[in-house]
Amino acid sequence: MKKPILSRVLGAVGLVLLATSAVTLFFGNTRFLVGKLVLAAACAAASFALGEAGGLRRFFTGRALHFGAVTAVSALALVVALGAANWIAYQRPKSWDLTKNRIFTLQEDTVRTLRALKTPVKALAVYRLDEEGYAQARALLERYAAVTPRFTFELVDPYKNPEKARAYGVLSSGPRILLLSGDQRAPASAADEQGVTNALVKVTRTAARKIYFLTGHGEPDLASQEPRGYGLLAKALTAEGYEVAPLSLPEQGRVPADAAVLVVAGARKALLPPELKLLDAYADQGGHLGLFLEPEADAGLDKLLARFGVQADDDVVVDPSPAAQLLGSPVSPIALPSGAHPISRELADTALVLPTARSLVALTQAGVTPTPLALTGSEAWGETDLKGVFERGQARRDEGEKGGPLPLAMAAEKPAAGEGQRPARLVAAGDSDFFTNQYLQLGGNRDFAMNALSWLAEQEDRITLRPRSREASLVLLTDAQATALKFLSVDVLPVGLLVLGLAVWMVRRSR
Amino acid sequence: MRSTLALAKKELQVYFTTPIAYAAFMVMAFFAAQFFTGALDAYRTFVVRVSGSEAQGVLEHLNLTDVVVSRLFASVGVFIVISAPFLSMRLLAEEKRGRTFELLMTSPVRPLQIVAGKYLAALVVMAVSVGIVALFPALLSLFAKGAQGGPAVEWQTVGTGLLGLLLLGAMCMAVGLFVSALTESVIVAALVSLIVLLGLWVVTLFTVGTEGPLRDLASGMSASEHLMPFLQGRIELKDVVYYLSFVALGLWLTDRAVEGHRWA
Numbered sequence: 001m002k003k004p005i006l007s008r009v010l011g012a013v014g015l016v017l018l019a020t021s022a023v024t025l026f027f028g029n030t031r032f033l034v035g036k037l038v039l040a041a042a043c044a045a046a047s048f049a050l051g052e053a054g055g056l057r058r059f060f061t062g063r064a065l066h067f068g069a070v071t072a073v074s075a076l077a078l079v080v081a082l083g084a085a086n087w088i089a090y091q092r093p094k095s096w097d098l099t100k101n102r103i104f105t106l107q108e109d110t111v112r113t114l115r116a117l118k119t120p121v122k123a124l125a126v127y128r129l130d131e132e133g134y135a136q137a138r139a140l141l142e143r144y145a146a147v148t149p150r151f152t153f154e155l156v157d158p159y160k161n162p163e164k165a166r167a168y169g170v171l172s173s174g175p176r177i178l179l180l181s182g183d184q185r186a187p188a189s190a191a192d193e194q195g196v197t198n199a200l201v202k203v204t205r206t207a208a209r210k211i212y213f214l215t216g217h218g219e220p221d222l223a224s225q226e227p228r229g230y231g232l233l234a235k236a237l238t239a240e241g242y243e244v245a246p247l248s249l250p251e252q253g254r255v256p257a258d259a260a261v262l263v264v265a266g267a268r269k270a271l272l273p274p275e276l277k278l279l280d281a282y283a284d285q286g287g288h289l290g291l292f293l294e295p296e297a298d299a300g301l302d303k304l305l306a307r308f309g310v311q312a313d314d315d316v317v318v319d320p321s322p323a324a325q326l327l328g329s330p331v332s333p334i335a336l337p338s339g340a341h342p343i344s345r346e347l348a349d350t351a352l353v354l355p356t357a358r359s360l361v362a363l364t365q366a367g368v369t370p371t372p373l374a375l376t377g378s379e380a381w382g383e384t385d386l387k388g389v390f391e392r393g394q395a396r397r398d399e400g401e402k403g404g405p406l407p408l409a410m411a412a413e414k415p416a417a418g419e420g421q422r423p424a425r426l427v428a429a430g431d432s433d434f435f436t437n438q439y440l441q442l443g444g445n446r447d448f449a450m451n452a453l454s455w456l457a458e459q460e461d462r463i464t465l466r467p468r469s470r471e472a473s474l475v476l477l478t479d480a481q482a483t484a485l486k487f488l489s490v491d492v493l494p495v496g497l498l499v500l501g502l503a504v505w506m507v508r509r510s511r
Numbered sequence: 512m513r514s515t516l517a518l519a520k521k522e523l524q525v526y527f528t529t530p531i532a533y534a535a536f537m538v539m540a541f542f543a544a545q546f547f548t549g550a551l552d553a554y555r556t557f558v559v560r561v562s563g564s565e566a567q568g569v570l571e572h573l574n575l576t577d578v579v580v581s582r583l584f585a586s587v588g589v590f591i592v593i594s595a596p597f598l599s600m601r602l603l604a605e606e607k608r609g610r611t612f613e614l615l616m617t618s619p620v621r622p623l624q625i626v627a628g629k630y631l632a633a634l635v636v637m638a639v640s641v642g643i644v645a646l647f648p649a650l651l652s653l654f655a656k657g658a659q660g661g662p663a664v665e666w667q668t669v670g671t672g673l674l675g676l677l678l679l680g681a682m683c684m685a686v687g688l689f690v691s692a693l694t695e696s697v698i699v700a701a702l703v704s705l706i707v708l709l710g711l712w713v714v715t716l717f718t719v720g721t722e723g724p725l726r727d728l729a730s731g732m733s734a735s736e737h738l739m740p741f742l743q744g745r746i747e748l749k750d751v752v753y754y755l756s757f758v759a760l761g762l763w764l765t766d767r768a769v770e771g772h773r774w775a
Contacts, residue, residue: 026714027717078763086752086753090749095747098667099668473576475655477655485551486548494538494540497533497643501532504527504533505533508528
């Protein structure tokens, strides 16, 4: 081959290699990329060296060379400048939302919360890349991050990065977006603006978030993984940023000052008088109590309950409905959450299963009116013959026994007693088994328990943001109209353009 | 300025007296119409299917602008990328092949004016193309209405969508003009710009399943990713900067290529 021709071929090969390196870049292997670039450079150099001997020398001298060099340098400079402009536009997002309902604009409460951030907050979103919600979650978090540099986010693929997802206790079934700030963490109740903004409020509020569980009266063990243990619940609470600890009042001698919530769940023996006195004092100072009882077990909490207007009857709820039979036994009643309280509002359509429960009654004449959280169906009744049920396995509805719907869980709030005190809160339920390891995953049990405890810890969502969306539209097309529309758009329009083009072209040709 | 406009006018006369522009418009109209009627049919059958069941919540968020118009515009983006090379291929290559380029170069118009005139004409053709697509939401608004009595089609969102398509068209035309300046063959010009533009359109395919900076780089370079916010009704500064960067780069390089002819 003649040298000049060889030189041209090599030059072309070098150019092709250089141009296609852009694709090689995305294979993520630097060695391939570097190899290709080196090869391209070698081809170009060889082409130049061979060209020197041929007629290329003339081309590379004088004014043409000068022009080429100047052009190459200024093209490079322009590319760099444009790249920088794009990069800056990425770093400082600015957008104009022109939709009618401003559906891509964060609402005022959110913006205010973000502007008030004093510490950095990081959002961790666990989504598969190909998942439906991925793009939405990403877009939402990008809008948050655009408001303030203190808010950053990271998307974690649970399949590619399971350790990371697990380290934060984020499960595919649990919260998908978790907010972290310092050592505080709070999950978003949903992957929407209301969920994330409320989590943002929680994570920046440095309130005590410690939940104590009373021990020493035969309560299920917090650390236990046995069927009758609270291990799973403790784990779920830890994942949502709560601290969970057992509390033995006789040893401590007082309710710790950092207690956000004190839970008495499943006590089989009566509490001692000094313990009850401490609990009374705790309630007086605006304490938040969760009292979860059992039939046939008197923990001696009646007086304490009565202060909140709640009374637990000495019965066991029997539920003959088919649903209850399906899930266990006639003494594991099904209860539906009521929409009357923040704890149960969101759970209105998932039933709770409460194995062996007592029914609760709201006391009249009390200063506080409790709100029922969950009610049984109308077929259930409160069986007072406990011996008959538990020893002989018989139950019959007698005169004088209460019929359903029976409240099985209640919440009450007592106004603050004095200046600078917080209102006391109580959640009471006639059952403490429903959040043991064995039953936690049944129905709405887990969500109900978590909601009840977070309400007690004052971690309920306080900001309500109505999600904005486009107005729904109606299409009013008869089939004839639809066909006409199809005819207009698929047939008349393109054919019209074609005819127009043909006519113009023929007129031109005839001239 | 006057010579720029005169050049643009002459170029437009060529566009609208040869079949190529009409063919492009026809293809665009036909495929867009197919997509439009298909999406509308799917919408109607979906509404019928979920009506009466408990899916009231679904219907409350079902909006024609999102479901029909935005999807139509997204597919129109592909047609623009495919049709632009054929609309821009002859802009300069034809002049070179017909040896009229020397006449242009020796006339008292500066290279910049030549480039600006030709590009202006290309933009007008692109605007007509996009204008054809705007007919479909207009058709739709005759037959539908909002559930709360508002208009069925959100014109603000349709407007940003059209703006995005126009910017994409401007980018494609600038790239095509530059490629056309490099060769005498219109076929080569069309093919090369098609390869470049399609590559930019599907660049994210190379990084499917990867994460981190490479993926970000790919989506930052992708012409299709930058179109999405426009279709949803938002104008993002970064997207505008992206498209205008390509316009600026394409026009400047074309100017240099034309200038370079004096030296070669």
